[in-house]
Amino acid sequence: MNIDHFKPLTVYTIYIASTPEKVWEALTSAEFSRKYFFGNAVEIDLRVGGAYIVRTPDGSLHISGEVAECVPYRKLTFTFNVNWPDLIEKLGPTLVTYDIEPAGDAVRLTMTESHDRPLDDDILSGGRQGWPAILSSLKSLLETGEPLVVKMAPPARMLAALKKLGIKTP
Amino acid sequence: MSKPEFIYVTYIETTAEKLWHALTDGEFTARYWFGARLRSDWKVGSSFEMVRSDGTVSDAGKVVECDPPRRLAYTFINLSDKYKNEFPALATFVLEPYGKLVKLTLTQEGFVEGGKFYAGISKGWPAILSSLKSLLETGEPLQIPFEALKMEEA
Numbered sequence: 140m141n142i143d144h145f146k147p148l149t150v151y152t153i154y155i156a157s158t159p160e161k162v163w164e165a166l167t168s169a170e171f172s173r174k175y176f177f178g179n180a181v182e183i184d185l186r187v188g189g190a191y192i193v194r195t196p197d198g199s200l201h202i203s204g205e206v207a208e209c210v211p212y213r214k215l216t217f218t219f220n221v222n223w224p225d226l227i228e229k230l231g232p233t234l235v236t237y238d239i240e241p242a243g244d245a246v247r248l249t250m251t252e253s254h255d256r257p258l259d260d261d262i263l264s265g266g267r268q269g270w271p272a273i274l275s276s277l278k279s280l281l282e283t284g285e286p287l288v289v290k291m292a293p294p295a296r297m298l299a300a301l302k303k304l305g306i307k308t309p
Numbered sequence: 310m311s312k313p314e315f316i317y318v319t320y321i322e323t324t325a326e327k328l329w330h331a332l333t334d335g336e337f338t339a340r341y342w343f344g345a346r347l348r349s350d351w352k353v354g355s356s357f358e359m360v361r362s363d364g365t366v367s368d369a370g371k372v373v374e375c376d377p378p379r380r381l382a383y384t385f386i387n388l389s390d391k392y393k394n395e396f397p398a399l400a401t402f403v404l405e406p407y408g409k410l411v412k413l414t415l416t417q418e419g420f421v422e423g424g425k426f427y428a429g430i431s432k433g434w435p436a437i438l439s440s441l442k443s444l445l446e447t448g449e450p451l452q453i454p455f456e457a458l459k460m461e462e463a
Contacts, residue, residue, distance in 0.1 A: 151435075153319070153435060153439050154435065154436050154439035154440065154453055155439070156449070156451055241457075242436075242453050244452040245439075245451045271317075271318035275321070276320070282446065283322075283446055287410055288410070289320055290407075290408055
């Protein structure tokens with residue numbers, strides 16, 4: 140998969156008192172992700188071309204994609220496409236990259252959401268609302284053993300923008 | 310054209326009162342802010358300073374808003390030649406209770422997009438606020454060497 144034409148539109152950096160190995164495991168295992176990712180399970184085949192899937196707590200397919208880069212404990216890039224009809228046709232694919240770097244006794248985790256075309260802030264607001272909550276909870280889970288309970292309202296601004304484009308959302 | 314701004318959101322398991330104290334008490338800020346003690350009486354219009362561990366002042370400005378424990382805003386200029394901002398920066402902190410958590414939103418305005426001051430704040434704030442979250446949730450700040458921020462790289 141050629142990812143050179145994707146441009147970063149949302150970046151979120153967080154520092155975690157942990158090791159690159161533990162951060163990697165938390166990002167790539169269903170058992171961990173259920174605790175910090177609103178109950179969703181990440182299932183990932185950790186090789187270039189492998190499948191990336193997110194299932195909702197009831198087991199249904201929510202996000203699907205494909206691994207584009209995989210350097211264990213350092214870097215993981217994959218497509219991240221929400222399974223709503225017409226979404227990918229109208230907005231193009233979403234690419235997510237996790238960069239993991241040691242920073243003293245801590246680890247710097249940088250999430251970059253990239254797209255192959257310009258998108259307006261209303262469309263991007265969903266990810267910009269979700270990522271800080273997900274990654275704040277991941278940090279708490281790794282540092283304290285307990286995730287955060289973030290009861291987040293649906294991303295109303297993004298859903299309204301999608302509706303305007305004729306994309307059906309649940 | 311909208312003004313460039315840097316926004317950082319984090320969720321912390323604490324109370325708004327404790328977070329307010331953590332943002333305004335110099336002894337407390339020194340523990341998570343690369344040693345910087347914030348000094349102000351936190352009245353609107355009062356002076357605001359960031360004081361290094363050796364007692365010298367690194368940044369100075371004024372308190373613009375102070376509504377404990379909900380909103381805090383101050384301007385500042387970095388006094389060093391290396392990171393001096395193009396014009397005064399405005400940092401606004403909004404604290405919102407969120408169930409058992411507090412949602413903290415930092416918005417910073419007052420920089421030239423792509424300038425070196427922007428590179429500094431976009432690298433500095435995530436480290437400072439991550440360490441603040443660790444300190445409030447675990448009792449220990451993060452040990453991040455300043456060099457690890459790679460301020461020199463664009």
